[in-house]
Amino acid sequence: MDLRPNSDEARDIAYHFHSYTNARVHEQVGPLIMDRGDGVHVFDNHGNKYIEGMSGLWSVAVGFNEQRLIDAATRQMQKLPYYHNFAHRSHGPAIDLAEKLISMAPVPMSKVFFTNSGSEANDTILKMLWYRSNSLGKPEKKKVISRIRGYHGVTIASASMTGLPCNHKSFDLPIDGVLHTTCPHYWREGRDGESEEQFATRCAEDLDAMIQAEGPDTIAAFIAEPVMGAGGVVVPPKTYWEKTQAVLGKYDILLIADEVICGFGRTGKMFGCETYNIKPDIMTMSKQITSSYFPFSAFMMTEEVYAPIADESGRIGVLGHGYTGGAHPVGAAVALENLKIIEERDLVANAAERGAELQAGLRKFVDHPLVGEARGVGLIGALEIVAPEGRADEFAPGKLGAALNAQFLKNGLISRNLGDTLAFCPPLIITAEQISEILSAVDRSLDGFSAEIAG
Structure with a gap:
């Protein structure tokens, strides 16, 4: 994160009061600044590419650069x-x-x-x-x-x-x-x-x-x-x-x-x-x-x-x-x-078809030791994250969700942790290949996070 004086990140901290954010933590860590969008992807101001698994805030149906x-x-x-x-x-x-x-x-x-x-x-x-x-x-x-x-x-x-x-x-x-x-x-x-x-x-x-x-x-x-x-x-x-x-x-x-x-x-x-x-x-x-x-x-x-x-x-x-x-x-x-x-473009039907793929993919993660439940319908889904067996007392509510959400971001996926629930809500235009991209990022993140907290 670029927190040098006069950087966009530093100016954001100086002048911008954020929604749904811990204001004091924000003063220390600064923002992730998005610069442009293309279909189901967005790019930050350093050129890093992310698949927007939340459609912004559950909302961008047709993608991030629809000329019409x-x-x-x-x-x-x-x-x-x-x-x-x-x-x-x-x-x-x-x-x-x-x-x-x-x-x-x-x-x-x-x-x-x-x-x-x-x-x-x-x-x-x-x-x-x-x-x-x-x-x-x-x-x-x-x-x-x-x-x-x-x-x-x-x-x-x-x-x-x-x-x-x-x-x-x-x-x-x-x-x-x-x-x-x-x-x-x-x-x-x-x-x-x-x-x-x-x-x-x-x-x-x-x-x-x-x-x-x-x-x-x-x-x-x-x-x-x-x-x-x-x-x-x-x-x-x-x-x-x-x-x-x-x-x-x-x-x-x-x-x-x-x-x-x-x-x-x-x-x-x-x-x-x-x-x-x-x-x-x-x-x-x-x-x-x-x-x-x-x-x-x-x-x-x-x-x-x-x-x-x-x-x-x-x-x-x-x-x-x-x-x-x-x-x-x-x-x-x-x-x-x-x-x-x-x-x-029959995007409702696409939501049903791609949604079935998303739900089936999420359900496969239920066998993972960090996943308690997979749920959803259409192109809205979630994984409920649970502590490893015998270690629940080590993790305050929401801690696992926030940490795994950060792991997703490292793997190029934007989700949103709702406490210890990781939500998914990609744009209605998403393709089968992009559903696979989401699921692959989830898989890598779960395994990476498991290794991180092992022991």
Whole structure:
């Protein structure tokens, strides 16, 4: 790492406050600076090449140098670089994208609301739920149930719905009215002798018990990712979604499907809801909607959700909410072109085919003494790292994951350690040869790390 005065690394330390980083450690070690991208690879400012096994942050579907997205942004910049959707204003890209998203929805949806990030979208959804309940004359129906280890963003409201300790500690979160039920991770949370289906039943029973304890008339919605992402790539156990939706239906509780990571092909279907037969009332979308070439997000809602909100705006005279950059014309134009590429190149099918290869390859590592579990679906997967037998006390939580992640980097692979879980989420354009490249780097890293900590 080049930490000489006036180097990019030194200037980064001097001026740049980083997300999801230990600020004091960063002052000592500095950044890894990326300079350019090419397909599924990125290159740092010293020319080192890496396969981007995380698509940036779960998000670059079409790779890191897609000229069609650059051209779409350029054309829109030249025509109408910015406009808003306040006070009855609109523009072509927003209208086209809203219509496109409604046509793609896995269940009938009524309206799309545009925001700038998944966090903003989920934050807005909570506000809309409160607004809707007031419109319905049910001011007590405001609580939202999320899940332990679920991830829904980092604003005050969305971080409250997130179920991870680092997003709550010292932030005085979660806020009142946000609850967290059982994490559906069978490998970690299942009891001895309990089948997947029995564990799914217990998860549903835990949810039912929480609703009854709080009072069904106080619960507005349940929010969940089809497959958990930042919480460790947690794949739902068999029958989980069927049983969960039955509980929600019994109490007239809305279902919010957070598709920020799963949406637009990641699970091998266009939406995670299709993979697991989920029938949401609201869907959150971001990340792969523009392949993260432009900050953009949205949520769709059914007519049942929309109508009371529209009625309340009529009663008050305005919907007092919106973002300067919401429905940004450049972002909408990039999203439209990105979705065209995903469809034209059949990248959802590629995700299913290459995903099967990725999952099969990861499962082969389960026999390795450092691997406790391999899990995933489509092009999202994970390895759960465990300490060598008899040595668990030597390694604090997250230490093994961080060390192995550093080993991956030495072998030209970018992953992300979520505690002691190593996540994989490569671009949808990935080839069979590049899947092999990832798996080979994992193999070398596991063996190298094993030798490093042997003894």
